[in-house]
Amino acid sequence: MTDVVTYTRHDEIAVLRIANPPVNALSQAVRQGLSDAMDRAESEDGVKAVLIVGDGRAFIAGADIKEFGKPPMEPNLPDLCTRIEASPLLVVASMHGVSLGGGLEVALGCHYRVAQPSARVGLPEVHLGILPGAGGTQRLPRLTGAEKAVEAITTGRHIKAPEALELGIIDKIEEGDPETVGLAYARDLLASNAARRPVSEMPNPQGIDWDATHAALLKKGRGQLSPATAMRAVQAASELPFDEGIKRERELFMDLMNTDQRKGLIHAFFNERAVSNLPELKGVAPRALQSIGVIGGGTMGAGIATACLLSGLNVVMIEMSDDAAEAAKGRIGGNLAGALKRGKINQEKHDNLLSIALEVSQNYDSLKDVDLVIEAVFEEMDVKKQVFAKLDAACKPGCVLASNTSYLDVNEIAASTTRPADVIGLHFFSPAHVMKLLEVVVADQTAPDVVATGFALGKMLGKVAVRAGVCDGFIGNRILSTYRAVAGHMVLDGASPFQIDDALTDFGFAMGPFAVADLAGLDIGWATRKRKAATRHPDERVPTYIDRLCEQGHYGQKTGEGYYIYEKGKRGGTPNPKILELIKDEQQTLGITPRDFSDAEIVRRYMCAMVNEAAEVVGEGIARRPLDVDMTLLFGYGFPRYWGGPMKWADIQGLDAVLADIERYGQEDAWFWQPAPLLKQLVAEGRTFDDLNKEAA
Structure with a gap:
């Protein structure tokens, strides 16, 4: 056994106490300690039940983030949960604080679960681009039913103890010291001759309309794969024997482990925490x-x-x-x-x-x-x-x-x-x-x-x-002005604002740039264009068709008309037919023959402009690290979290490919598409934006 799991006897009950501060993360030492302690309990005479309890402020908060990205170490969590569940002894989990991810999966591997009134449980793995991979997608639906399990797993939300009791995730709520409460519950179970109750032996949940649910999850997640894939694992729990369902869960888990979306979500997870950790502030106390x-x-x-x-x-x-x-x-x-x-x-x-x-x-x-x-x-x-x-x-x-x-x-x-x-x-x-x-x-x-x-x-x-x-x-508004500008260039050259908005929401943005302009108010951009007109570079392309609409008093959502028409009581807007006429007039004035754009080209140009300006921002020190740009775009500008931010997206695409496209676009508009020196330097050195993040850590 390891130091992070202690073993004590209370008559017929062996108590396994996890003590891995601050939140009892499921490190290799904890997994090994639980496995060894189960072996010991089963080998000792007179032990009839095992109680698993957590020290400190949580039962088990989930996986150990220190192990993320490293080769897996035995015993792995799926095997540990199976090993706990297969015990001939009665196994009880006494839960307090949070039991999340692997923590809940360990509890589901136990035969009975008691929790404090303030306890919370959940399976949040979809937020890291994966799914519960230690039986969570197979055991939870056997307790809650398929529909409730899909909702819990695909949202990754925290479920409070009273709701968890109602759903059947836990069996009892009792306030008090978790070990004392757990021992009393285990004694009651033994006194009543309660049988072992492995969740894996419970009936398969009834099915739902899986294909419709899958489509709805993809739409709701704006293309995020992990919720919809997790739903397919729950489907396996409904349609397959438990052992085959576990195999299917593992296959789907590994599929997600190899996706770019997982890379992006892990990047977002770690850097949401790292972004405010500035070396310059170490030892500097804030004012009251x-x-x-x-x-x-x-x-x-x-x-x-x-x-x-x-x-x-x-x-x-x-x-x-x-x-x-x-x-x-x-x-x-x-x-x-x-x-x-x-x-x-x-x-x-x-x-x-x-x-x-x-x-x-x-x-x-x-x-x-x-x-x-x-x-x-x-x-x-x-x-x-x-x-x-x-x-x-x-x-x-x-x-x-x-x-x-x-x-x-x-x-x-x-x-x-x-x-x-x-x-x-x-x-x-x-x-x-x-x-x-x-x-x-x-x-x-x-x-x-x-x-x-x-x-x-x-x-x-x-x-x-x-x-x-x-x-x-x-950081944010400077980069916004650049990718908003390239969207305007594509409109002049033949892509409609509505196609651009659709292509970018399909990519994963919360809204397209023209819907955002309507939301913010078209008068803001109009005022900015007028303010900057006197100092504008002669080679800068600035569409002015939308100013005609502003001159008529139409400023977007607040006036009911902009790129879209907005009706009271209706969500969202419908494309404004005036816009295409205004664009056509400007194209004729400028002598532009419009061409077709594919959605893929729209996204690529938009993203390359964003990354190039972001590289300028980092190169100038406006943002100290690429991760500062990523977190700004994620939390202020609706950038899809599963790409991790524009700099992470560029790393995933390959900086050499991004630079090559920028240089190719520069053959059309050399003033706008000037490659950022930092981007050129990183490509020449074979390095990434993430390398800069690590250097700054």
Whole structure:
């Protein structure tokens, strides 16, 4: 036996206690320890039952992530679960905290399961691009039925103990010390002469409409393979004897192990955690955060205030008039009402947040005691400078002054104060209380502890915080402007906006660029084009057909007409026939003969433009690492998680192939398609973007 599994006797019951902090991950040592302890229990006279229990805060939280990507080591988990289930002794799992993935599969290999009221179980493997590979797809449906098992496995959601009891996943809920509870349950089972109850010997679940379910899962997952493949494993549980079903589960598991999607999802899993681990912040303590100021109570400001309130921070909201202050409080109240409805807070908490934790004021002096203030006013430099001058005068020394700007120069904003070291950009994404991305924009003079404070706030708010340098658009919006531009070029050359949107949603994006433009408001892009017109390079191709629509007062979803027509009460929009006429007129004016584009070419050009600009962003140090780009696009721009981000996508495609395509496109438009120096360097050296991530770790 290993040190991570201890063996004790309580009369007729052998207790196997897992102690692999912090969450009892199923390392090789844990697997070996459980196997050895089962051998010992079966060899000792008088042992009639085995109780498996976890130390610390969880039963078994799942696989050991330290073993990801390494050769498998014996005993493997499927064999361990089979070995536990085959024991002639009565085997009981006493579960607390989380029992996820392999942890739940171990519990399903036991004959009985008791859990604490607060326990949660789940099989989240689909989020890593695989499926439960230790019998989970075969045992769970025998307990819950096929339909419930498919839902649980393909969503990977956590299931709370009361629902798990209702579904038949656990047999009893009992509060108390897990070992004490488990021993009492095991004794009751022995006293009642309860039989061993291997899940594998239970009847096959009844079938469902497998093909329709498979198609629905592919559609819902926007092409992600693992949920639909996991469903096929559950189908095997319905149609095959258990041993054959296990073999089928293993085949499907190995199929997924070899997919590019698994590579992308593993990359996303690890780097979601690594992105806020910055070497420059090691040993740097953040400033204290208890009270937050928010300037401007529009949609963005109200969302930021809501996020802060829900995280336990006090908020002082500044607005310009009584009416604006009342409207801001109403927006925040609406957001909190949504949190109440979803069960995130109770009524008492809701009322306290609105009446005690939130203060709405028109006086900047109300900010004198806040620890950090976030400006969320109109995206106009002069307006922001006026606000920061007031903040400079009103806020206490050491208060962090943050701008929620999407594009503007944070250095210029900082220079308008007497304390540029206290100034930082905190770029939230709308709706700010929902979207997970936070760009922490570090200006030239921003103090290290101010940067640390930005990341500390992101953690408090449950955000994925990414460090960005100062440039027009920072990481996300700068790259967005480039891939949005190439979409515009393809429209001029013959692809319709609707084909482009469809091709990119088929690729896995949450929305296509033209649907996104409608959602954001076409007037934003219109204003940007007018702002940049005077300094635009003569070789830059900028479609202007959509400006004709804006001139008529049509700005997308908020006016009911844009690239798509939106009707009240209907979800989504239908293609606007005016758009094709406007495009045709511009093509004729420019002397362009439109050509056909395949969906594959649309995706390739779009992605190559994205990767090339991202390489520029990393090369310039705006993003310190390629993974910073990947996490920005994943959490702020609807990039398909199963590709891992644009840089991971490029690594999977092969950087040499991506560069070759960029150079080929450059023969048509040399100004736009200029290969990034960093991309050329990596190809010449035979290296990848991920190599840069490892060097920076």
